[in-house]
Amino acid sequence: xxxxxxxxxxxxxxxxxxxxxxxxxxxxxxxxxxxxxxxxxxxxxxxxxxxxxxxxxxxxxxxxxxxxxxxxxxxxxxxxxxxxxxxxxxxxxxxxxxxxxxxxxxxxxxxxxxxxxxxxxxxxxxxxxxxxxxxxxxxxxxxxxxxxxxxxxxxxxxxxxxxxxxxxxxxxxxxxxxxxxxxxxxxxxxxxxxxxxxxxxxxxxxxxxxxxxxxxxxxxxxxxxxxxxxxxxxxxxxxxxxxxxxxx
Amino acid sequence: xxxxxxxxxxxxxxxxxxxxxxxxxxxxxxxxxxxxxxxxxxxxxxxxxxxxxxxxxxxxxxxxxxxxxxxxxxxxxxxxxxxxxxxxxxxxxxxxxxxxxxxxxxxxxxxxxxxxxxxxxxxxxxxxxxxxxxxxxxxxxxxxxxxxxxxxxxxxxxxxxxxxxxxxxxxxxxxxxxxxxxxxxxxxxxxxxxxxxxxxxxxxxxxxxxxxxxxxxxxxxxxxxxxxxxxxxxxxxxxxxxxxxxxxxxxxxxxxxxxxxxxxxxxxxx
Numbered sequence: 287x288x289x290x291x292x293x294x295x296x297x298x299x300x301x302x303x304x305x306x307x308x309x310x311x312x313x314x315x316x317x318x319x320x321x322x323x324x325x326x327x328x329x330x331x332x333x334x335x336x337x338x339x340x341x342x343x344x345x346x347x348x349x350x351x352x353x354x355x356x357x358x359x360x361x362x363x364x365x366x367x368x369x370x371x372x373x374x375x376x377x378x379x380x381x382x383x384x385x386x387x388x389x390x391x392x393x394x395x396x397x398x399x400x401x402x403x404x405x406x407x408x409x410x411x412x413x414x415x416x417x418x419x420x421x422x423x424x425x426x427x428x429x430x431x432x433x434x435x436x437x438x439x440x441x442x443x444x445x446x447x448x449x450x451x452x453x454x455x456x457x458x459x460x461x462x463x464x465x466x467x468x469x470x471x472x473x474x475x476x477x478x479x480x481x482x483x484x485x486x487x488x489x490x491x492x493x494x495x496x497x498x499x500x501x502x503x504x505x506x507x508x509x510x511x512x513x514x515x516x517x518x519x520x521x522x523x524x525x526x527x528x529x530x531x532x533x534x
Numbered sequence: 535x536x537x538x539x540x541x542x543x544x545x546x547x548x549x550x551x552x553x554x555x556x557x558x559x560x561x562x563x564x565x566x567x568x569x570x571x572x573x574x575x576x577x578x579x580x581x582x583x584x585x586x587x588x589x590x591x592x593x594x595x596x597x598x599x600x601x602x603x604x605x606x607x608x609x610x611x612x613x614x615x616x617x618x619x620x621x622x623x624x625x626x627x628x629x630x631x632x633x634x635x636x637x638x639x640x641x642x643x644x645x646x647x648x649x650x651x652x653x654x655x656x657x658x659x660x661x662x663x664x665x666x667x668x669x670x671x672x673x674x675x676x677x678x679x680x681x682x683x684x685x686x687x688x689x690x691x692x693x694x695x696x697x698x699x700x701x702x703x704x705x706x707x708x709x710x711x712x713x714x715x716x717x718x719x720x721x722x723x724x725x726x727x728x729x730x731x732x733x734x735x736x737x738x739x740x741x742x743x744x745x746x747x748x749x750x751x752x753x754x755x756x757x758x759x760x761x762x763x764x765x766x767x768x769x770x771x772x773x774x775x776x777x778x779x780x781x782x783x784x785x786x787x788x789x790x791x792x793x794x795x796x797x798x799x800x801x802x803x804x
Contacts, residue, residue: 338675362681373676375668387680390583437680 289314289445289477290335295344296501297330304330305341306501312494317471317478319488319509321523322498328481329370331498332447335479336365348445359391366438366476370450372430374422374437381418384408384436407436411466428459435463439470446471448480452487464490485524488512497523571766572759575689588691596657596692596758597699601706603656604649608707611644612636612714620723632725633733636715641742642802645708647794650753653703654786658761661692662782665765666775674766689762693755700754701747708746745801752797753790760786 290312297305304327312318322328333339335346337353346353351361374383384404388395395403405415411432422430431451438446448467452460464487471478471491480491488495492509497520504519512520521527616636623629665688668674677684712734719725761782768778 333675336679338678359681362679365679367676367679369672369676371671373672375673375676386682391681 287314288312289349290479291345291347292331292335293345295331295334295341295346297327297334297339297341304501305334308344308498308501308503310496310503310506312477312479314477315475317468317480317491317493318496319480319482319492319494320496320498321481321483321485321488323483323523326498327501328498329449332367332449332479332481336367336447337361363387363441364444365447366441366443366445367447368431368434368438368449368451370453372422372434374430374433376422378421379418380408380420380422380425380433381405383422383433384418384440386437387441403440404436407440408433410439410470411436412462428455428463431455431459431463432466435466435470439474442474443476445477445479446474448478448482448491450482450484451480452482452484457486460484460486461490467491483523499523567767568759568763571763572755575685575693575759575762578683578686578690579694581686583686585687585691588687589694592691592695593699595660596653596695597703600653600656600699600703603652604703604707605710607648607652608640608645608711609714611648612640612711612716613718615639615644615711616715616718616723620719629723630733632715632719632723633730634737636719637712637734637738638742640711640715641708641738641746643794643798645711646704646746646749646753647790649704649707649750650700650757650790650794651787653700653753654757654760654790655783657696658757658782658786659779661758661761662765662768662779663775665689665762666768666778669766669768670771670775684766689766692762693758696754696758697751698754700750700757704746704750705743708743741801745797748801749794749797752793756789756793757786760789 288311290310292308292310295305295308296303308327308331310318310320320328320331330339334341335348335353337358340354348361348364351357353361374380375386378386381401381404382389384407385395385400388400388403389397401418405418408415408417413429413432413436417425417429417433422433425433435451438448451463451467455463467478467480468491470476478491480487482488488509494507495509495512496506497504497517499519505515505517507515512524515521616632619632619635619639620629623631623635665674668688674684674688677687716727716730716734719730720727764778764782764785765775768774
């Protein structure tokens with residue numbers, strides 16, 4: 287069953303046409319990885335799905351519902367998101383960051399209960415309980431990513447977005463994060479959409495891959511069909527060559 | 535010697551008008567944008583959820599932590615005002631009006647305006663920098679994905695805190711300013727302490743204090759709205775946050791002066 291359906295989505299900023307007619311479907315429970323060079327519109331596409339950016343044209347539905355409208359809270363409750371830079375709230379303790387959604391809204395929990403869940407989620411991403419009472423600024427980049435991951439899964443979402451999950455991390459930490467993402471997605475049975483330009487992440491995380499270039503999807507298919515795709519955009523991206531497609 | 539191609543005079547006049555037109559349009563666009571932002575933010579004040587914890591924190595940050603700076607500036611302003619009035623009054627044998635003019639000047643005008651400007655420098659800058667940094671580091675996007683309206687969570691508590699705390703800060707500033715005048719008047723200018731206090735008390739009216747509080751509440755609104763607006767619309771990394779901070783302080787300061795004139799016109803018509 288289709289979880290996310292994107293049909294003919296266009297978006298421009300000034301004279302820069304970022305998305306030029308994106309069509310993509312993500313099936314329930316699969317891990318879709320969207321790859322492409324810097325500035326090709328991957329992050330904008332994620333923000334369009336979440337309703338943070340309004341497309342100029344086209345439709346996006348998640349389980350048949352549009353991202354904006356009267357049931358926006360219910361819509362957003364389905365999602366967890368790991369942001370590229372972590373996007374942790376500096377003024378809150380680590381556990382308050384992780385339990386942010388649990389401390390507010392209709393399904394609000396008591397502070398002690400929310401903290402317990404936060405500590406459990408931190409443990410799940412390999413962080414000890416001692417981290418819970420620190421501020422994000424006191425943590426390393428890798429630890430901040432893990433906290434971001436713990437926050438993304440804190441409310442057991444149906445769909446998780448990962449925006450460049452390994453950017454800025456050393457190869458070992460990147461491997462750890464990739465492994466965690468794979469384990470957690472399988473464990474929760476969630477639908478995952480990851481955007482990255484790190485091919486190691488793609489191979490570790492993806493069930494299916496979509497290649498975005500110049501604002502359109504140039505190729506999509508199973509992860510194990512990438513090598514034999516015969517698609518010049520994908521081949522150039524995977525080999526790191528700047529060829530006729532002009533990939534950045 | 536040739537200095538390059540000369541522009542046709544009609545073209546240069548057209549260019550001048552175009553530049554003036556562009557600036558005028560940008561100015562009105564900015565006013566419209568701020569007005570819409572303020573209206574949306576204020577419309578959220580009475581709609582749940584209300585984040586009481588954040589409101590409490592902002593009352594402390596905006597109100598309590600501004601007390602030293604407001605108190606000190608008021609103290610020195612009151613003292614300087616006493617010296618000026620004494621020196622000016624001596625020209626026509628009116629030195630005795632020092633207590634009255636210090637009290638009226640501080641309460642009606644200098645207390646709220648100087649306090650407002652000091653809080654604008656401290657609070658509008660810090661709000662713009664904090665919210666601007668949250669914007670460029672995607673923390674505002676993160677709030678939204680966590681089903682939290684950033685306007686409600688970030689803007690409303692700051693605006694309400696500004697509205698509540700500025701009148702209190704101004705009341706404290708007015709009192710300390712009058713005290714500054716009293717200290718200079720009694721220790722330096724030779725006024726009798728009890729006569730000074732009696733004069734201050736007798737000539738100060740309830741309307742003076744009310745006008746001070748009304749001005750302060752409006753300034754609190756201006757300061758926090760400007761800080762939030764410029765921070766919220768910040769972009770382009772560290773440079774964007776820096777520009778947002780500067781714009782917030784400049785806009786808040788200018789608007790405080792403009793609002794002060796308009797409020798004085800309506801509260802004390804000539």
